[in-house]
Amino acid sequence: MTHPVDVAVGRRIRFRRWMIGLTQQQLAAEAGITFQQLQKYEQGANRVSASRLFELALALKVPIGFFFKDLEEDGIRLEDIILTKEACELLKAYHTLPEAVRSHFMGIAMSMTAGTEIE
Structure with a gap:
């Protein structure tokens, strides 16, 4: 086991x-x-x-x-x-973005999860 x-x-x-x-x-x-x-x-x-x-x-x-x-x-x-292949690919793609785009992306992601509790 x-x-x-x-x-x-x-x-x-x-x-x-x-x-x-x-x-x-x-x-x-x-x-x-x-x-x-x-x-x-x-x-x-x-x-x-x-x-x-x-x-x-x-x-x-x-x-x-x-x-x-x-x-x-x-x-x-x-x-x-969550260490799925999809999550890893998303992280890799995120880190290739320019800083300004990453900041904008985070704003969008945070607004999408507003009111949703993530554990």
Whole structure:
């Protein structure tokens, strides 16, 4: 049975990989593992060792703490973060916009959610 922390770490690996535009094959090669192993990490099916997590953090250019962000103290109950491919693509597109356009886009998005509680 997969542990929720392993699933959360895997989601973070996948999220960051998408955000910087790497394929599974590219990241796996940088980390010195097979892409099948990376798939298992991203799905939370296999637990990532400390040394492997260190290598992945270097390849993804993030601090180790990035993988544990949003975990609650007990390590079991996790914040439910939307890390879908669509959400990642939206974030990537948003960050390519000029600052003025991003500001306008945020204004539109905020007005659309007015009165709607987002958890």
